[in-house]
Structures are given as structure tokens and as C-alpha cells.
Amino acid sequence: MGDSDTKHTRELDFLLSRASTDHLIEPAPEKAQLAVILSAALRAPDHGKLRPWRYVVIKGKRRQEFAELVVAAMRRTTPDVPQKKIEKRFQRFSEMPMTIALGMHIQPDGKIPVAEQELAVGAAAMNVLNALHAEGFGAMWVTGEYSDDPQFLAALGFASPHRIAGFLFVGTPEKGPSQTHRPDVEDYMAIWKGEPVSFGADK
Numbered sequence: 001m002g003d004s005d006t007k008h009t010r011e012l013d014f015l016l017s018r019a020s021t022d023h024l025i026e027p028a029p030e031k032a033q034l035a036v037i038l039s040a041a042l043r044a045p046d047h048g049k050l051r052p053w054r055y056v057v058i059k060g061k062r063r064q065e066f067a068e069l070v071v072a073a074m075r076r077t078t079p080d081v082p083q084k085k086i087e088k089r090f091q092r093f094s095e096m097p098m099t100i101a102l103g104m105h106i107q108p109d110g111k112i113p114v115a116e117q118e119l120a121v122g123a124a125a126m127n128v129l130n131a132l133h134a135e136g137f138g139a140m141w142v143t144g145e146y147s148d149d150p151q152f153l154a155a156l157g158f159a160s161p162h163r164i165a166g167f168l169f170v171g172t173p174e175k176g177p178s179q180t181h182r183p184d185v186e187d188y189m190a191i192w193k194g195e196p197v198s199f200g201a202d203k
């Protein structure tokens with residue numbers, strides 16, 4: 001059953017039309033617009049109301065400085081990282097219209113498991129991706145081994161146990177929305193009939 005076969009609302013159509021892109025040009029959202037977009041994060045489910053999400057916005061002339069931190073962390077994490085990879089990553093971080101680091105303010109010793117706090121940060125990030133899409137912006141969630149580097153995290157303001165869940169690249173899509181192929185949802189759902197289920201996706 002495809003997305004378009006059944007009658008549904010425009011709002012659902014909007015969700016069904018989101019796709020990631022890192023082909024991004026200016027403009028990125030300005031300050032007031034970004035505040036509204038990030039407010040969507042505060043609508044994410046969040047066990048214990050811990051509000052574990054934190055957003056560090058990197059834009060303008062700070063991008064180059066930040067790209068330097070990224071490549072220094074890459075070198076520390078993977079000393080034999082190829083120079084080509086360094087150059088590519090430097091270029092991406094210094095030229096993206098905006099990068100948002102997805103901070104996770106973790107409470108390790110409380111009642112709420114850390115995994116649930118991480119899930120809340122992920123759910124909030126998804127809301128931000130959809131809010132960006134709603135406002136006509138494009139985005140892509142990326143990460144890498146370097147984003148666990150303690151020195152890098154400290155430079156962003158996250159000392160252990162706080163970490164980041166990667167970055168959102170943000171800007172205006174260079175091209176119109178590309179309709180990427182999506183698998184058939186029937187392969188990922190099952191009605192439970194009192195027996196263990198199996199999924200088409202796993203066959």
C-alpha cells in the first residue's frame with residue numbers, strides 16, 4: 001500500500017514529503033524563526049520531564065573555527081584518517097549555512113534510564129527536522145566517531161556525562177524536494193494475533 005493510495009490530510013502529506021538533504025545554500029533561519037522551529041523540540045515526549053535536549057547553533061564567521069575543532073577531533077579519534085576525508089569534512093562544516101549540535105544533557109543516576117533520555121533527544125530532533133521542513137528549509141542529521149571526543153565535547157560545553165547526538169546541517173535546499181524511494185510500509189508492520197510476529201523487512 002503506497003502513501004498516496006489512501007485519502008489523508010494535508011498535514012500527513014507534509015510529513016510524508018520530508019526528505020533529508022545536505023545540498024544546502026543560504027539562507028538558514030534567522031534568530032526569531034529559529035526559536036519557533038526549535039520550540040517544536042519542546043513538544044517531544046520526554047519521560048520525567050527532564051528536557052534533555054540542548055541546541056548549539058553554529059553560523060556565520062564561527063563556522064570555520066568550528067570546522068577546525070571537528071577536524072582536530074577527527075585526528076585525535078582516528079590518527080590515520082585520510083587527508084581527503086579531513087578536507088571534505090572541513091569544507092562541509094565551514095560552508096554549511098548553519099549547523100546545530102544536538103546536545104544531550106544526561107542525568108545518569110536518576111529514575112529515568114539514559115536510553116530513554118537519548119530517545120527523547122532523538123524525538124525532539126525529528127520534530128526540529130519536520131519544523132524546518134514546514135518552514136521551507138532543508139536539513140540533514142549527521143554524526144561521526146569524532147563527536148564522542150571529550151575535548152571536542154568540552155569545547156562545545158558538554159562535559160561527561162553530557163554528550164551530543166550529532167549535528168543538523170541546516171539551510172535552504174539547493175534543488176526542489178527530491179522524492180527518495182521509500183520501502184513498503186507493509187514490510188514494517190504487523191497485527192499481533194497472539195503469536196510472535198514476523199516482518200517482510202526481515203525475510
Ligand SMILES: Cc1cc2nc3c(=O)[nH]c(=O)nc-3n(C[C@H](O)[C@H](O)[C@H](O)COP(=O)(O)O)c2cc1C
Binds near residue numbers: 021140142144165166
Ligand atoms: C543519529 C543519526 C546519525 C546520522 N549520521 C549520518 C551521517 O553521519 N552521514 C550520513 O550520510 N547520514 C547520516 N544519517 C542519515 C541521514 O540523516 C538521513 O536520514 C539519510 O540520508 C536518509 O535520508 P532521509 O532522512 O530522507 O531518509 C544519520 C541519521 C541519524 C538518525
